Amino acid sequence: MSKPKVVILGAGPAGISAAWRLTKLGYPVTVLERDGAVGGMGRTIKVGDYSVDFGPHTFHIRATPESKKILKTITPFFGEDPLTLVRGTRVLLRGKEYVYPLEMLQVLFGVSPLLSARILFDYSMATLKSFFAPAKKEDSFEEWGVRNLGRTLYDLCFGVYSERVWGLPTSQISSKQAQRVAKLNLKNIILRTLGIKADPATYFTKYFYPRKGISLLYEGMAREVAAGGNKVLLNSPAVRVERSGDKVSRVAYKTATGEQSMDCDILLSTLPLPALVNMTSPALPQAVIDHAAKLRYRSLKLIYIALKRPQLTDYHWVYLLDEQFRVNRMSEQKNVSPDMVPKDRTILCIELSLWKDEPLWKASDEEIYRLALNDLMKMGYGVTESEVDSYYVTDIPTAYPVYELNFEDHLIPVLEGVHEMRNVMTLGRHGLFLNNSMDDNVGLGFQIADHIEKKGADGRVWVSEMLEFMKLRFAGK
Ligand SMILES: Cc1cc2nc3c(=O)[nH]c(=O)nc-3n(C[C@H](O)[C@H](O)[C@H](O)COP(=O)(O)OP(=O)(O)OC[C@H]3O[C@@H](n4cnc5c(N)ncnc54)[C@H](O)[C@@H]3O)c2cc1C
The missing domain is CATH 3.90.660.20 (Protoporphyrinogen oxidase, mitochondrial; domain 2)
Known part of the structure; x- marks a missing residue:
């Protein structure tokens, strides 16, 4: 029996990895990509004589079995003599440089004795307080930070910076924004600095990088998709997802010569969830549209x-x-x-x-x-x-x-509403509204292909697995 026809929206890390694996598994696949190149945010561009990523996009090396498996699969795409780098990140704080992830002993010794004493005093008070008043179910980024780090250290290292990055007071941001830094309380930082304890999923010190830019990975995968008889259509933004009953049957996209459309048996989307909701026709229930509008x-x-x-x-x-x-x-x-x-x-x-x-x-x-x-x-x-x-x-x-307080009250109905279309499965940073890195998204691309091969393409089964996975991520695991 011939395999179902898969259409993938977006040729970023998640979409192109899914296409690559599905091609290996013998599925007919077409990828629709809005831009003129593959790689999404993990793309290398030319700026005059310089080749640059959107901020150098290094591939994280984590000491977990899943990460090792992903690295083994992608290594052939990294070209000759790929680079293994030791994380070289600094923070600039009060005119001094500190190693990041913050080695807090350095901060304690780097700042003035008075400030250092305040950091320690606040931290002790915060620890005592949280002993008597444990965390609420949903607390803010600020509450999380002050509880784990004490007010002084939190304001110094996270408060001001986070408000600038997220454009909101941290009292309005969910503590889930802390995801992978959730283990960053002072005790853990000190243990890690002393080399006693490090969580391999959240703490990593090495990166992998192709000498000519991260695009090499995604271009290599796209070439193998084409060599397998499948298509990656560039400059072809999806504009409409047409559903009949509880399934998507056609996808319309723009080309230089006008709108075209194609049939699909399975639709994988890496697009921002609000974009997918708004291009679905006939429209999804109003409640799903309203919740999607709240995802920023x-x-x-x-x-x-x-x-x-x-x-x-x-x-x-x-x-x-x-x-x-x-x-x-x-x-x-x-x-x-x-x-x-x-x-x-x-x-x-x-x-x-x-x-x-x-x-x-x-x-x-x-x-x-x-x-x-x-x-x-x-x-x-x-x-x-x-x-x-x-x-x-x-x-x-x-x-x-952006994880505003209680954002899940909007995210979950959108994910569930979209996956009521039984042959739709979303993945990737925007498809799951998950602030994750490339290794995660490449892994998700492989995972979705294997899922389809083993369990079929029921969106409801996929989304319930993803909601469990996201719960772990939000808990910093
Ligand atoms: C500044 C910055 C630095 C980062 N640095 C790192 C790093 O060093 N290491 C790391 O691991 N991660 C890093 N990340 C995260 C990384 O970029 C993401 O995890 C990854 O790109 C997400 O992949 P994705 O495929 O889910 O989404 P995307 O990369 O966003 O891909 C989605 C694709 O969908 C396409 N698309 C959008 N609309 C349509 C449409 N209507 N029709 C068809 N196609 C469409 C887009 O053009 C894009 O190609 C960084 C992110 C940023 C913003």
Whole structure:
């Protein structure tokens, strides 16, 4: 019997990995991709003489059996002599650099004795308090932070930074935003610093990276999808998902020559859930549409600044914790792979979080560049405007799912409502509204293909498995 025809929306890490595995399993697959290249947010772009990711996209190496399996599968796509890197991340706090993930003993010894004493006092009080008043079922990011770290350390290292990244007071953000940093209480940090304890799923120190940029992985998979007789259609955004009863039967997409459509037996979507809900015809129940409208995404401007010097720092990323900064993070692509940037130049990627409806989102590239340059000059690395070689500004409108308090009251009805269409299965960062990394999404791509092969394509079965999986993630596991 011939296998059912699968249409996949989006050729990012999740979509292309699913397509690759389904191709190996003999399924007829068509991937519809809005952009002119595969890789989604994990894509390498050319900026003049420089090759850059959307902030260097390194593949996390975790010491778990699942991670080892994924790494083994993807290694052949990483090209010649791939790089294994030791995590090189710093935070800039009160004019000093600290290792990230925060090695808090360093912070305690780095700040003034008075501040250090306050950190320890607050932490002891918080520990005592939480002993007598255990956490509520749903608490805010702020409550979580103060309970685990004490007020002073939380404000210093998480409070100010998180409000800037998420664009909301942390009292309005769910503690589930802490996901993989959930084990970051002072006791664990100290144990980890002393090398006594480290959770392999949440704590990792190494990355894997192809010398020519992360796109190599996804382009390699796309080539094998095509070699297997399947299609990846670029510049082909899905515009309508047509359902008959409780199944999707056709998908319409735009091309340079007009709208086209195709049949499908199974639809896999990596699109933002609100986008999928809004393109479904006939419309899904109003309650599902209303809940989907409550799921918000934080948007990102990426400002690339090339400098006429061979290197600025030794680091992959620098997090900017202090109030004086408007941008969140700076990264230096060359320190991840020297093969992507000319020898006598370096290029930085500076990230600025915004809401799409705030005026700054519509500001000119020149204005955004000036804002980033201003922050760069405050970082203490001695950058001057005269050494800027060139700049380039781009954006990601749906970069981060935002976990507002009680967001699950909206997310779960949307996931359940969408999967009432029995042959629809969602995955990936946007398809599950999960702030996860590429290794997770590649793993989910493989998992969904194996699931279809073993258990068939019942969306309701898939979503109940995913809700269990997400519960673990939200609990920091
Ligand atoms: C700044 C930044 C840095 C990051 N750094 C790292 C890192 O170092 N390591 C790491 O592991 N993870 C990192 N991540 C996370 C990583 O980017 C994501 O986990 C991953 O890209 C998600 O993959 P995905 O396939 O689920 O979604 P996406 O990558 O968003 O892919 C979705 C795809 O769907 C396409 N699409 C959208 N609408 C349509 C439509 N209507 N029709 C057809 N196609 C459509 C998009 O063009 C896109 O290609 C980072 C994320 C950001 C924002």
